[in-house]
Amino acid sequence: MQDNREVLLEMKDIVKQYRMGDEVSTVLKGISLTVYRGEFVAVLGPSGSGKSTLMNIIGCLDTPTSGEYFLHGQKIADLSESELAHIRSREIGFIFQSFYLLKDQNALENVELPMIYAGASRRKCRERAKEMLKRVGLEDRMTHMPSQLSGGQQQRVAIARSIVNTPILLLADEPTGALDQATGKQVMEIFHELNEEGRTIIMITHDANIAAHARRIVRILDGNLYEGGETADA
Amino acid sequence: MLNFAMLVQTFEMSIRNIRNNRMRSFLTMLGIIIGVGSVISLISIVGFATRSMLGQFSSMGAGSLQVNIYGTPVKEGLTDNELREISQIDNVLSVSPLITVNTSVVKDKTIYKKISVLGRNEQFFLRNGTIREGRALTIKDMSGNIPVCVIDEDAESVLFPNGNALGSGIRVGGIQYRIVGILHKEANYADDFAFEENRGKEGRVFIPYKNGMLMNGQNTMISAEVYTKDTSRINETVAAIEDYVKGQFNGAKDSFYIMNLSSILNAMDTVTTMMSALLGGIASIALLVGGIGIMNMMLVSVTERTREIGLRKALGAEPIVIQIQFLLESMILSLVGGNIGIVIGELISFIASKIIGVPFTVNIMAILIGFLFSVAVGAVFGWAPANRASKLNPIDALRAE
Numbered sequence: 001m002q003d004n005r006e007v008l009l010e011m012k013d014i015v016k017q018y019r020m021g022d023e024v025s026t027v028l029k030g031i032s033l034t035v036y037r038g039e040f041v042a043v044l045g046p047s048g049s050g051k052s053t054l055m056n057i058i059g060c061l062d063t064p065t066s067g068e069y070f071l072h073g074q075k076i077a078d079l080s081e082s083e084l085a086h087i088r089s090r091e092i093g094f095i096f097q098s099f100y101l102l103k104d105q106n107a108l109e110n111v112e113l114p115m116i117y118a119g120a121s122r123r124k125c126r127e128r129a130k131e132m133l134k135r136v137g138l139e140d141r142m143t144h145m146p147s148q149l150s151g152g153q154q155q156r157v158a159i160a161r162s163i164v165n166t167p168i169l170l171l172a173d174e175p176t177g178a179l180d181q182a183t184g185k186q187v188m189e190i191f192h193e194l195n196e197e198g199r200t201i202i203m204i205t206h207d208a209n210i211a212a213h214a215r216r217i218v219r220i221l222d223g224n225l226y227e228g229g230e231t232a233d234a
Numbered sequence: 235m236l237n238f239a240m241l242v243q244t245f246e247m248s249i250r251n252i253r254n255n256r257m258r259s260f261l262t263m264l265g266i267i268i269g270v271g272s273v274i275s276l277i278s279i280v281g282f283a284t285r286s287m288l289g290q291f292s293s294m295g296a297g298s299l300q301v302n303i304y305g306t307p308v309k310e311g312l313t314d315n316e317l318r319e320i321s322q323i324d325n326v327l328s329v330s331p332l333i334t335v336n337t338s339v340v341k342d343k344t345i346y347k348k349i350s351v352l353g354r355n356e357q358f359f360l361r362n363g364t365i366r367e368g369r370a371l372t373i374k375d376m377s378g379n380i381p382v383c384v385i386d387e388d389a390e391s392v393l394f395p396n397g398n399a400l401g402s403g404i405r406v407g408g409i410q411y412r413i414v415g416i417l418h419k420e421a422n423y424a425d426d427f428a429f430e431e432n433r434g435k436e437g438r439v440f441i442p443y444k445n446g447m448l449m450n451g452q453n454t455m456i457s458a459e460v461y462t463k464d465t466s467r468i469n470e471t472v473a474a475i476e477d478y479v480k481g482q483f484n485g486a487k488d489s490f491y492i493m494n495l496s497s498i499l500n501a502m503d504t505v506t507t508m509m510s511a512l513l514g515g516i517a518s519i520a521l522l523v524g525g526i527g528i529m530n531m532m533l534v535s536v537t538e539r540t541r542e543i544g545l546r547k548a549l550g551a552e553p554i555v556i557q558i559q560f561l562l563e564s565m566i567l568s569l570v571g572g573n574i575g576i577v578i579g580e581l582i583s584f585i586a587s588k589i590i591g592v593p594f595t596v597n598i599m600a601i602l603i604g605f606l607f608s609v610a611v612g613a614v615f616g617w618a619p620a621n622r623a624s625k626l627n628p629i630d631a632l633r634a635e
Contacts, residue, residue: 061628061629085550088547088549090550094548096632104250104251109250114549114550116240117549117550117551118550119239119240
């Protein structure tokens with residue numbers, strides 16, 4: 001089937017092994033995955049299935065033992081440490097389960113961080129950060145410290161941080177795992193909005209209900225990927 | 235990606251981190267504060283102590299000796315004749331007795347206890363200072379019953395604040411003396427300090443030495459200044475004088491002692507240098523300990539902030555950026571600590587200067603050294619922890635407790 005959509009991410013036969021003493025454990029056993037621009041993909045799997053490892057590789061935080069990974073046409077394996085860092089700041093937005101905000105900096109300063117590492121000017125950092133916080137509905141909480149924000153608000157700050165550099169890909173690892181049902185729903189709302197704007201989202205989760213929010217579901221079990229669930233046309 | 239904006243941001247982040255963790259930052263700085271503070275204060279104290287000691291000897295110029303008599307049961311001091319014989323020893327230029335008179339100056343019914351009254355001969359004025367107004371004491375004044383005196387500028391400003399000292403009268407030892415000259419001493423650091431004879435600090439009045447001896451009730455002299463012609467031959471001159479005086483005291487070697495300023499100065503120089511080196515060594519150890527303290531705390535800091543480092547890397551911080559951030563933090567910490575140390579060090583040396591009794595001066599060199607050292611310590615001892623932080627694996631770091 002000819003696909004006119006742009007390929008954002010392509011993984012071919014990705015294998016990841018860890019050596020623990022004498023033993024070698026294979027966490028990913030040859031994963032192949034293609035994600036198109038504008039998709040909202042959920043990677044559904046139980047704990048221990050290798051989904052976190054997969055996300056780390058997608059996010060250029062880890063390198064596979066073998067296999068090829070192309071992000072936006074770039075062969076990741078060829079890149080140096082600083083080029084990888086560059087990609088992480090510019091092209092990928094991370095959203096973690098435990099939010100991972102810097103505790104000693106306020107919301108605005110947290111959101112600015114990827115822009116700082118991308119080398120933007122001070123003024124630009126401020127402006128964009130404010131914009132993004134407004135976008136997630138936190139304009140009156142900009143100078144609050146994380147300790148002064150609720151779980152849902154912290155996650156929203158994290159989301160603002162993840163999109164501040166207009167990355168091509170958003171990676172979310174159990175984004176609602178630390179939130180209650182109602183707040184979780186709010187967060188997924190924002191995800192929907194972001195996706196509607198054309199952002200590509202890959203979401204890792206073990207919760208089928210959360211996965212159902214996505215337009216495409218891939219299952220991961222024991223280091224293997226299974227395509228499952230509807231693929232909506234972009 | 236490293237550019238100026240990023241450096242500025244990193245700098246601000248470092249400052250923010252330091253401020254957000256006051257306790258930890260303070261503990262980190264403590265070692266440097268103590269190290270630099272002790273360097274500054276110790277170097278200053280040595281300097282002050284040296285100068286205080288030197289002040290006592292500086293009443294003598296180079297090339298002059300001081301003969302001091304303890305005496306024996308049969309002979310208390312030297313006579314006029316003996317002084318004359320000393321002045322005829324090879325290489326001796328002249329001799330001046332040193333008499334400290336136990337009396338006070340009185341003027342207009344006011345007693346000036348802090349002005350010293352000193353007995354001298356005419357030779358003294360040829361070798362010490364210049365006469366600004368009037369004249370010095372001459373050989374004609376030395377008969378013993380001529381009540382003329384020379385005062386120095388300090389005494390002049392105390393006794394005659396409105397001027398007109400020359401020709402005026404003051405009472406010394408109950409006798410009316412006429413001032414015939416004002417002595418101006420060339421400025422040298424010795425003027426600031428207490429002379430051995432001049433603890434009073436309010437000035438000196440010079441009268442003919444015989445007058446002074448009469449007032450004291452002494453008929454021999456126990457102290458005299460000997461001026462030499464050729465200072466390179468001073469050691470043999472000292473030996474010659476020693477032989478002569480020993481002879482006069484029947485061979486009793488410990489009945490007198492001779493002070494030779496240049497050899498004293500040399501000895502003191504050596505001692506001072508050694509002491510400074512020793513202190514420098516000790517202080518360096520203190521700084522070393524301070525540096526190790528910084529390294530320790532930075533390592534703890536890196537461990538505590540492992541997750542934060544992992545996050546920053548995940549958000550795009552290159553290893554070099556992490557390294558610079560932590561390096562900046564340790565350098566800022568040691569710089570601030572160094573400054574505090576400098577202030578404390580100067581405070582201590584100020585107190586010390588008052589205790590020792592010398593004017594307080596600031597040793598710019600020591601401050602500069604302290605400053606540079608603290609920057610260097612921050613850089614050197616912060617490097618390893620910063621390096622470790624930059625090499626952390628983001629995923630492992632994120633997973634850390």
